Amino acid sequence: MSAKTISPTDRPIDVEVVPENSALVPVVTPSVSQIAIAPEHKPELRYEPIALAAYYKRRPLQVLRRIFTILTPTLSFAFGLWLDSKRGVVVKNDQRRAVQLRQLLTRLGPAYIKIGQALSTRPDLVPPVYLEELTRLQDQLPAFPNEIAYQFIEEELGALPEDIYSELSPQPIAAASLGQVYKGKLKSTGEEVAVKVQRPDLREGITIDLYILRRLAGWAQRNFKRVRSDLVGILDELGDRIFEEMDYIHEGQNAERFFQLYGNMKDVYVPNIYWEYTNRRVLTMEWINGTKLTNTAELSAQGINARYLIEVGVQCSLRQLLEHGFFHADPHPGNLLATTDGKLAYLDFGMMSEIKPPQRYGLIEAIVHVVNRDFEGLAKDYVKLDFLSPETDLTPIIPAFARVFADAEGASVADLNIKSITDELSALMYEYPFRVPPYYALIIRSLVTLEGIAIYIDPNFKVLSEAYPYVSKRLLTDPAPQLRASLQDLLFKEGTFRWNRLENLLKNARNNQDYDLNVVLNQGLEFLSSDRGAFIRDRVVDEIVKGVDALGRNALHNFTYLLRERVGLTAINETPSASIEQQQTLEHIKRIFNILQETRGFDAKQLVPQLAQLVVNPGVQRLGQQVSSLLVQKAIARLIREFLAPEEVVVNPSQRKLPA
Numbered sequence: 001m002s003a004k005t006i007s008p009t010d011r012p013i014d015v016e017v018v019p020e021n022s023a024l025v026p027v028v029t030p031s032v033s034q035i036a037i038a039p040e041h042k043p044e045l046r047y048e049p050i051a052l053a054a055y056y057k058r059r060p061l062q063v064l065r066r067i068f069t070i071l072t073p074t075l076s077f078a079f080g081l082w083l084d085s086k087r088g089v090v091v092k093n094d095q096r097r098a099v100q101l102r103q104l105l106t107r108l109g110p111a112y113i114k115i116g117q118a119l120s121t122r123p124d125l126v127p128p129v130y131l132e133e134l135t136r137l138q139d140q141l142p143a144f145p146n147e148i149a150y151q152f153i154e155e156e157l158g159a160l161p162e163d164i165y166s167e168l169s170p171q172p173i174a175a176a177s178l179g180q181v182y183k184g185k186l187k188s189t190g191e192e193v194a195v196k197v198q199r200p201d202l203r204e205g206i207t208i209d210l211y212i213l214r215r216l217a218g219w220a221q222r223n224f225k226r227v228r229s230d231l232v233g234i235l236d237e238l239g240d241r242i243f244e245e246m247d248y249i250h251e252g253q254n255a256e257r258f259f260q261l262y263g264n265m266k267d268v269y270v271p272n273i274y275w276e277y278t279n280r281r282v283l284t285m286e287w288i289n290g291t292k293l294t295n296t297a298e299l300s301a302q303g304i305n306a307r308y309l310i311e312v313g314v315q316c317s318l319r320q321l322l323e324h325g326f327f328h329a330d331p332h333p334g335n336l337l338a339t340t341d342g343k344l345a346y347l348d349f350g351m352m353s354e355i356k357p358p359q360r361y362g363l364i365e366a367i368v369h370v371v372n373r374d375f376e377g378l379a380k381d382y383v384k385l386d387f388l389s390p391e392t393d394l395t396p397i398i399p400a401f402a403r404v405f406a407d408a409e410g411a412s413v414a415d416l417n418i419k420s421i422t423d424e425l426s427a428l429m430y431e432y433p434f435r436v437p438p439y440y441a442l443i444i445r446s447l448v449t450l451e452g453i454a455i456y457i458d459p460n461f462k463v464l465s466e467a468y469p470y471v472s473k474r475l476l477t478d479p480a481p482q483l484r485a486s487l488q489d490l491l492f493k494e495g496t497f498r499w500n501r502l503e504n505l506l507k508n509a510r511n512n513q514d515y516d517l518n519v520v521l522n523q524g525l526e527f528l529s530s531d532r533g534a535f536i537r538d539r540v541v542d543e544i545v546k547g548v549d550a551l552g553r554n555a556l557h558n559f560t561y562l563l564r565e566r567v568g569l570t571a572i573n574e575t576p577s578a579s580i581e582q583q584q585t586l587e588h589i590k591r592i593f594n595i596l597q598e599t600r601g602f603d604a605k606q607l608v609p610q611l612a613q614l615v616v617n618p619g620v621q622r623l624g625q626q627v628s629s630l631l632v633q634k635a636i637a638r639l640i641r642e643f644l645a646p647e648e649v650v651v652n653p654s655q656r657k658l659p660a
Helices: 049-057 060-087 090-108 110-119 128-134 146-157 202-223 231-245 248-262 296-301 306-324 357-371 375-384 397-404 418-431 438-457 463-477 481-491 499-509 517-528 531-566 580-598 604-615 618-644
Strands: 165-168 179-186 192-198 282-286 290-292 326-328 336-339 344-346 352-354
Touching: 049 060, 049 202, 060 090, 060 202, 090 110, 090 128, 110 128, 110 202, 110 231, 128 418, 146 192, 146 282, 165 192, 202 231, 231 248, 248 282, 248 306, 248 326, 296 306, 306 326, 306 336, 306 344, 306 357, 306 438, 306 463, 326 438, 352 438, 357 375, 357 463, 357 481, 375 397, 397 418, 418 438, 438 463, 463 481, 463 499, 481 499
Parallel strands: none
Antiparallel strands: 165 179, 179 192, 192 282, 290 336, 326 352, 336 344
16 A cells, blocks of 8 residues: 655654753643643653753652652562572572562553563673563553543644544554554545554653652662663663654654665565654554464465565664664564565554664674684674773683583574573673663664564574675675674684685675675775785785686696697696695685576676776776786796706607607
């Protein structure tokens, strides 16, 4: 279904600009009539913790009432933990207490549900057994009355619901911590839509809880030495994210940005936003008729290949995480649907995050170090990625990394399971002084969730195996200095070129749907001919010369044999034996050429124009001259040895012949 929408680029959105020092004044009274805020008094879009603190310091009774509401069930839970410790049954009761914590957070409301979800990806703060249980925390709450939802629609959109929608479902089809969703039909066009309406009292409830928790985090940080992470910073990051989720204009803009970056991918679908029917607390989005990927029986009945759609999801996630950096942080089964025409539709763009280029390149560098089993390099990557402070002693951490990836011994890293690696890394991060950056926590949430869906569909599905072709393609085609350095680390060991690694890279890269052989050849030659590629160039030239030299030895021997025979010199027609190293190099070159020939899109005729452009490149010409010069030197030396100074030369007068 293609819907006609008005995007922010078609008409300006009335979004106020918030001054840096503006105060956030939440709505205090809970009645519906007072929640309807006049335009000039709308709450700010940004989370401002300083202004928030100033606001609630003037309202101590309101804060105390909320603290009392929180403390009653929390102290009961804490007392249970204390009893376990006194009785020596902490380990025995860990699982039961983790379940109780999940239930407690659900009862305390939206802010605590969001905090629990955030903690489920914080192995530096939470023991592994609690991490596992918090991943089951469901973002579901009872629905609020339709009358309130209808009033919000009227207040936000300036018209009665029946004037905008010819139909609205009698009850919400879903109710979460921040809002609930109705299925509707636009009166103007008859198109089916999803109408998302925010909960009442949400901003007030969220802000007071964030204020209380921020003060508690500051106290814990000052008084507990074991706390290594910046708890206040983590709370502020969470506050920013929740405030973004509470602004449905921001969510709509996220959806449009997601479409611009990934909507052109094959079989990826992003629903349209109806901007004329969207505001801060109401979002109208195209309705997607689809099936959850986990409903394999229904998908099979429709003739839809669920495994293929998971592969599409993995490729889209890789683009999100490692290419553009803007990613969907909550790809749970309800947010990924198979459309009736067999595409993968993404829903719910409230929880998005972004990875900056240095972090994206750092993740790829870390992957290369894992493949190389360079755990010292991996530990340094974690310092660069802000998991460890620069002054951290890496000595005990390096062997700990080796233990985490010990299961990969004798097997490909691509065959490992993300969840198992994450679990082991979580235990490691809880034991050593790691601090998990917020972006990484959301990456893990995204990948583990996606892998969970994939394994449900196909227990043998390996996300890392599906991801490796993309990583190989990036290493071969991305001109970024960081990735060129990673490619060098991958291909060379102690100055020796590892042909098998290049073969594996080319084999894996050709399986990626966006792989372009012309780009690889073009950028590869340009890089080798540049100053940045000097280290690799000198060694690659040596390897090429070895291979071509070995290939030419037979031809040269045959030529000199015929020539000596012609002039009457005794010639022994035995093929000269190349060294083992030369034979191996020659075999690698042959295999690589075969891989290139078998690669999708390989066409010698189409490569001619590319090569014609490259040969006039001064750097490429210098590279060619370097190779040809070394080959000529070797050929002349061999010609002299073979023809003028053979090991055994016997003159046989009866065989001497005059030149013809």
